[in-house]
Amino acid sequence: MKLELRGITKRFGDFTANDSIDLVIESGTVHALLGENGAGKSTLMNVLFGLYDPDGGEILIDDKPVDFDGPGDAMAAGIAMVHQHFMLVHPFTVAENVMLGHEQVKGPFRLLNIDSAREKVREISARFGFNVDPDAVVADLSVGAQQRVEIIKALSQRAEVLILDEPTAVLTPQETDELLEIVRQLRASGTAIVLITHKLREVQAIADTITVIRRGKVVGTAEPTASQEQLASLMVGRAVLMKVDKKQATPGEVMLTVEDLTVIDDIGVVHLNDVSFEVRAGEIFAIAGVQGNGQTELTEALLGGVVPKAGKAVLDGKQITGLTISEVLESGIGFVPEDRTEDGLVSAFTIANNIILDQYNKAPYSKRGALQPSVIEEAANTAVEQFDIRTTSIFLTAGSLSGGNQQKVVLARELSRPLKLLIASNPTRGLDVGSIEFVHKRIIQERDGGAAVIIVSSELDEVVALADRIAVMYHGQIVGIVPPDTSRDTLGLMMAGAHTMEDAA
Amino acid sequence: MREIAESSTLLIILAIIASLVLSGVLILFADEAFRTALPYFFSRPADTFHAMADALGTAYKAIWQGAIYNGGAATFAAKIAPFMATLTAATPLIFAGLGIGIGFRAGMFNIGAQGQLLIGATLGAMVGFMWHLPFPLHLILAVVGCALGGAVWGFIPGILKARTGAHEVIVTIMLNYIALNLVGYLLSLEAFQRPGSDNPQSPAVDVNAQYPKLFGDQYSLSLAFVLALVAAVFTWWLMERSTLGFQFRAVGANPSAARTAGMKVPRVTVIVMVVAGAMSGLAASAQILGTQTSLTTGIAGSIGFDAITVALLGASRPFGIVLAAILFGGLKAAGPTLQVNAGLPIDIVLVIQSLIVLFIAAPPLIRFLFRLPTPRIVKEVTA
Numbered sequence: 001m002k003l004e005l006r007g008i009t010k011r012f013g014d015f016t017a018n019d020s021i022d023l024v025i026e027s028g029t030v031h032a033l034l035g036e037n038g039a040g041k042s043t044l045m046n047v048l049f050g051l052y053d054p055d056g057g058e059i060l061i062d063d064k065p066v067d068f069d070g071p072g073d074a075m076a077a078g079i080a081m082v083h084q085h086f087m088l089v090h091p092f093t094v095a096e097n098v099m100l101g102h103e104q105v106k107g108p109f110r111l112l113n114i115d116s117a118r119e120k121v122r123e124i125s126a127r128f129g130f131n132v133d134p135d136a137v138v139a140d141l142s143v144g145a146q147q148r149v150e151i152i153k154a155l156s157q158r159a160e161v162l163i164l165d166e167p168t169a170v171l172t173p174q175e176t177d178e179l180l181e182i183v184r185q186l187r188a189s190g191t192a193i194v195l196i197t198h199k200l201r202e203v204q205a206i207a208d209t210i211t212v213i214r215r216g217k218v219v220g221t222a223e224p225t226a227s228q229e230q231l232a233s234l235m236v237g238r239a240v241l242m243k244v245d246k247k248q249a250t251p252g253e254v255m256l257t258v259e260d261l262t263v264i265d266d267i268g269v270v271h272l273n274d275v276s277f278e279v280r281a282g283e284i285f286a287i288a289g290v291q292g293n294g295q296t297e298l299t300e301a302l303l304g305g306v307v308p309k310a311g312k313a314v315l316d317g318k319q320i321t322g323l324t325i326s327e328v329l330e331s332g333i334g335f336v337p338e339d340r341t342e343d344g345l346v347s348a349f350t351i352a353n354n355i356i357l358d359q360y361n362k363a364p365y366s367k368r369g370a371l372q373p374s375v376i377e378e379a380a381n382t383a384v385e386q387f388d389i390r391t392t393s394i395f396l397t398a399g400s401l402s403g404g405n406q407q408k409v410v411l412a413r414e415l416s417r418p419l420k421l422l423i424a425s426n427p428t429r430g431l432d433v434g435s436i437e438f439v440h441k442r443i444i445q446e447r448d449g450g451a452a453v454i455i456v457s458s459e460l461d462e463v464v465a466l467a468d469r470i471a472v473m474y475h476g477q478i479v480g481i482v483p484p485d486t487s488r489d490t491l492g493l494m495m496a497g498a499h500t501m502e503d504a505a
Numbered sequence: 506m507r508e509i510a511e512s513s514t515l516l517i518i519l520a521i522i523a524s525l526v527l528s529g530v531l532i533l534f535a536d537e538a539f540r541t542a543l544p545y546f547f548s549r550p551a552d553t554f555h556a557m558a559d560a561l562g563t564a565y566k567a568i569w570q571g572a573i574y575n576g577g578a579a580t581f582a583a584k585i586a587p588f589m590a591t592l593t594a595a596t597p598l599i600f601a602g603l604g605i606g607i608g609f610r611a612g613m614f615n616i617g618a619q620g621q622l623l624i625g626a627t628l629g630a631m632v633g634f635m636w637h638l639p640f641p642l643h644l645i646l647a648v649v650g651c652a653l654g655g656a657v658w659g660f661i662p663g664i665l666k667a668r669t670g671a672h673e674v675i676v677t678i679m680l681n682y683i684a685l686n687l688v689g690y691l692l693s694l695e696a697f698q699r700p701g702s703d704n705p706q707s708p709a710v711d712v713n714a715q716y717p718k719l720f721g722d723q724y725s726l727s728l729a730f731v732l733a734l735v736a737a738v739f740t741w742w743l744m745e746r747s748t749l750g751f752q753f754r755a756v757g758a759n760p761s762a763a764r765t766a767g768m769k770v771p772r773v774t775v776i777v778m779v780v781a782g783a784m785s786g787l788a789a790s791a792q793i794l795g796t797q798t799s800l801t802t803g804i805a806g807s808i809g810f811d812a813i814t815v816a817l818l819g820a821s822r823p824f825g826i827v828l829a830a831i832l833f834g835g836l837k838a839a840g841p842t843l844q845v846n847a848g849l850p851i852d853i854v855l856v857i858q859s860l861i862v863l864f865i866a867a868p869p870l871i872r873f874l875f876r877l878p879t880p881r882i883v884k885e886v887t888a
Contacts, residue, residue: 303765305764305765324767324769325764325765325766325767326767326768326769327767328767329766329767330767335765337765342759342761342762343761343762343764343765344762344765345759345762346754346755346758346759346762346763347758347759348758348759349754349755349758353751357755357762357763357766358765358766358767360748360751360752361748366748369747369748369749370746370747370748371746371747371748371751373746
């Protein structure tokens with residue numbers, strides 16, 4: 001099967017999300033669609049998947065024009081998509097999820113034929129070595145396994161074109177390797193795969209064809225042999241420094257001491273188990289680990305959002321555990337939450353109001369309970385300028401900004417006051433290359449300015465690039481603290497729970 | 506919910522138009538002459554159109570005469586009396602609408618204005634008829650009493666939500682019943698009855714505790730209306746310019762981010778409900794110290810519920826709420842005229858009000874009716 005997009009154009013009002021894009025996808029190949037966030041990749045795939053009506057251009061299958069009126073049509077034509085956010089029903093079993101939307105019935109009472117779905121799961125699972133139990137409840141599966149369920153779902157509908165939207169965003173390095181292996185097998189079996197991503201390493205590892213999209217246009221195609229620098233500069237439109245440029249750290253006094261910190265929730269689940277570490281002024285202490293291994297609880301406990309069952313944290317000689325969040329922020333901690341849209345910003349507020357979200361009751365932004373609009377405006381304009389926040393006005397809502405610019409708003413707010421400690425969780429998640437570069441630069445500036453920095457990240461690239469020391473968390477514990485030149489394999493194994501470096505080696 | 510509470514001006518105006526048109530159809534079918542003429546439409550269409558024009562003309566004229574300007578009256582003072590009545594009817598709606606609007610913007614769906622009004626009226630009435638003090642002082646204390654009563658009745662769902670997570674919708678609905686029956690019980694006590702009567706009606710509040718009339722006794726419009734406008738300006742300042750209002754809005758728009766920024770969400774919840782309750786209490790003052798002067802179980806009328814509509818119609822913004830309250834005050838004032846002059850059931854006013862709400866609550870319906878484009882989120886172009 002050959003799938004062709006010809007001159008696809010999609011506009012939203014004045015904004016052209018896709019500008020006459022041409023794309024040819026052939027069986028048995030991996031076609032990487034590379035571009036920054038907001039470049040128009042997802043819009044294009046939504047057009048292909050029948051979710052949006054294009055304003056121009058056509059879709060051809062085997063040189064015959066087709067018209068998709070919705071995902072149903074696209075699926076019937078053999079196109080399947082694995083969304084970045086999985087579309088699975090959590091309380092259902094794997095087989096039930098696979099059957100969803102294509103339920104088969106049997107017998108006079110038209111009972112659901114779950115056995116045929118089970119069989120299908122077993123068959124596909126065996127063919128590709130997925131190792132997925134058809135009767136497992138999806139909620140109990142790891143993220144990687146859930147993704148395989150999505151792929152099984154697609155394959156069970158005999159998909160000939162499989163679109164993977166940012167498939168590795170949620171995976172551990174090992175899971176990523178496994179996924180790439182699966183993609184290779186699918187390719188070998190004749191499936192066409194469209195890989196939407198902004199991760200250059202994966203593109204280089206697996207793509208047969210690379211199409212780069214920038215601002216809604218195809219700006220070029222590249223060979224898989226192209227260097228990361230070449231791909232990045234195509235994507236961003238200028239030369240990009242791939243390695244974070246930082247000087248050797250000059251650690252000073254111990255700024256933060258965490259002792260035996262333990263967090264247990266209401267139902268008795270231990271999220272953080274006896275965690276102890278120190279962070280010095282002027283160093284970046286990175287906490288690596290697969291999401292959900294206690295990192296969130298650790299940062300929440302430091303911030304004052306959850307009360308630890310035991311242990312304490314001391315910032316510059318002053319105990320911070322037991323303080324309220326506002327007191328913790330007051331004591332000199334800057335906090336960049338892992339979910340910026342949920343915890344970092346009020347999307348419905350203006351950019352200006354988000355810039356002062358945790359400073360609104362302090363001078364000079366307010367006087368005797370009254371906000372000072374002109375002061376706030378001035379501060380916001382300064383922040384927009386200093387942090388290169390791309391917007392036409394500080395009075396637009398934060399929700400109207402792209403992810404990268406939203407994150408810059410959060411950073412601008414947190415870095416606008418003198419800090420003793422900066423805690424940033426996944427500071428570059430979902431950001432494009434240009435924004436990542438900027439965010440990293442600011443974090444290093446903060447370190448060089450003498451602040452202690454804690455970076456929590458599930459992206460090894462980021463951890464390795466920024467860290468002066470790396471702690472790996474697994475099941476609520478720190479399994480080891482290692483230097484930044486530790487090999488990726490070792491780190492990956494530690495993230496999977498290998499306790500010591502000897503175990504990992 | 507939030508989307509409905511902060512609909513765009515255009516949608517609201519279109520909703521009003523749509524409801525007026527639709528109620529026009531209902532007015533037609535309620536009209537005898539039109540119903541008689543309709544079967545002969547094809548033989549004598551002119552009759553039908555004539556009846557149609559007649560019915561609608563009478564109805565809309567009655568609304569105009571009843572709510573705004575009665576050209577047929579003898580003196581100018583009498584001519585503008587309907588508008589004065591409109592503003593008087595709007596006064597408690599402004600107060601209560603402001604309270605509910607503040608709640609909406611802080612993410613609280615306060616259905617309890619009715620109960621807050623009743624308790625506010627009770628406390629205000631007690632200050633009004635049990636104490637006997639000189640003029641400005643007595644009025645001020647009675648007004649404070651009303652606000653305090655409402656605030657207490659708002660505090661209860663606030664603290665319950667903050668401490669236990671009990672949902673304010675359920676708690677406030679139940680508190681409405683409790684308030685109504687509490688007032689009924691109090692009115693059965695001798696201390697709350699007029700001497701020599703066992704009607705469930707309290708003595709009238711002292712004249713010293715009543716709002717002075719703005720233009721003498723010919724109109725019932727009182728100082729309460731001015732106070733309502735002041736309250737609207739204050740609410741604007743509170744929500745847009747004060748640090749407290751900043752917290753209200755942040756908690757309403759995204760409690761997680763507000764919490765991460767160091768705001769104390771439970772505390773804000775309580776304060777919002779107290780402020781909203783106090784506003785409802787002030788609405789009660791417009792009744793007990795203004796138009797009614799003695800406490801009955803019917804003192805709050807349907808103000809507490811109409812105010813929800815007013816807040817929705819005003820998109821939870823003070824200026825919008827004032828306009829919406831005046832619109833509703835007008836419809837209320839026009840009711841009797843509609844009945845007498847146009848021979849329409851007074852319920853048609855309720856129908857119009859309900860249709861407005863229905864259309865506002867269903868933005869897609871209005872968009873469909875007027876062929877408006879679906880709103881979309883245009884992202885800023887990524888650099």
